Amino acid sequence: MNDETDPPRRAAWFAANRRNWDDRADIHIRDETGFYGVERAARGETLLTPIELAEIGDLEGLRVAHLQCHIGTDTLALARLGAAEAAGLDFSPRAILHARDLARRSGLSGASFVEGDVYEAPALLGGGFDLAFVNWGAIGWLDDLDLWAQAVAGVLKPGGRLYFIDGHPTLMLFDGASAPEDPRVGFDYATPRETPLVSDEDSSYDGSSARIAHPRTHEWLHPVSRVLGALFKAGFRLDFLHEHEALAWRFFPRMIRGEDGLHRLPEGSKRLPLAWSFGATLTG
Ligand SMILES: C[S@@+](CC[C@H](N)C(=O)[O-])C[C@H]1O[C@@H](n2cnc3c(N)ncnc32)[C@H](O)[C@@H]1O
Numbered sequence: 335m336n337d338e339t340d341p342p343r344r345a346a347w348f349a350a351n352r353r354n355w356d357d358r359a360d361i362h363i364r365d366e367t368g369f370y371g372v373e374r375a376a377r378g379e380t381l382l383t384p385i386e387l388a389e390i391g392d393l394e395g396l397r398v399a400h401l402q403c404h405i406g407t408d409t410l411a412l413a414r415l416g417a418a419e420a421a422g423l424d425f426s427p428r429a430i431l432h433a434r435d436l437a438r439r440s441g442l443s444g445a446s447f448v449e450g451d452v453y454e455a456p457a458l459l460g461g462g463f464d465l466a467f468v469n470w471g472a473i474g475w476l477d478d479l480d481l482w483a484q485a486v487a488g489v490l491k492p493g494g495r496l497y498f499i500d501g502h503p504t505l506m507l508f509d510g511a512s513a514p515e516d517p518r519v520g521f522d523y524a525t526p527r528e529t530p531l532v533s534d535e536d537s538s539y540d541g542s543s544a545r546i547a548h549p550r551t552h553e554w555l556h557p558v559s560r561v562l563g564a565l566f567k568a569g570f571r572l573d574f575l576h577e578h579e580a581l582a583w584r585f586f587p588r589m590i591r592g593e594d595g596l597h598r599l600p601e602g603s604k605r606l607p608l609a610w611s612f613g614a615t616l617t618g
Contacts, residue, residue: 406433456488
């Protein structure tokens, strides 16, 4: 079964996910725990992680598309780093509403926000971007990475770049409730499209006390071959690929948050790759 023969089920999965993300956007903008640094972003701080800042390259004067931008804190950062245009796209209307409000409060003119499905990004944002930026917790919400890779290619100009960073596919195999010193495999490494991982988690990863009214989500674990294979098929060439022993969120409860805001495993743990990042250029 592929996406062409099964759009109703995708529509149902994504509609449930969208309700969940609307709830989370309302929770995250309140920023009870400071996880999203909303007030700091509004005041003008650039909140990308040190890994992203070291790898993303010079943004001066570039047109940047931030796909799955959530409440826009990182889109604002892209504008502050010199992008001539930072266009955020997200399918959650509440996330887009908060992102626009945050941009207005920050006084930044270079960031704009569009609501819609990432698969429709070329139609929604237009093409000709210099850089597509995809960070932390994005592709696990997508059932079809071929469609995603085509959409990323569709927003870029020929020779345009993709910068990607997310949780490492190896880490994602593990049950986050297990001990980091002795992690337990919780999932198959490649979720079939037809059988998403269904979850009913009623609290958000930002650690706030708020309950999520629509807890049901549908997610997919994508192995390295699926992510890179889809991008190669869409005409990308890999420029670099890095693995990191640090992550933007607390995957295991006993991870330790450093002064740089990144979470790491406690001493004595088996060393695991926690995040991966890569740059790719559209050659076609
Ligand atoms: C974990 S957040 C990404 C956070 C973002 N990287 C940041 O640091 O601000 C995932 C986002 O993906 C969005 N999303 C999920 N599925 C989507 C889809 N099919 N199209 C567009 N956005 C989607 C959600 O609304 C949510 O805002």
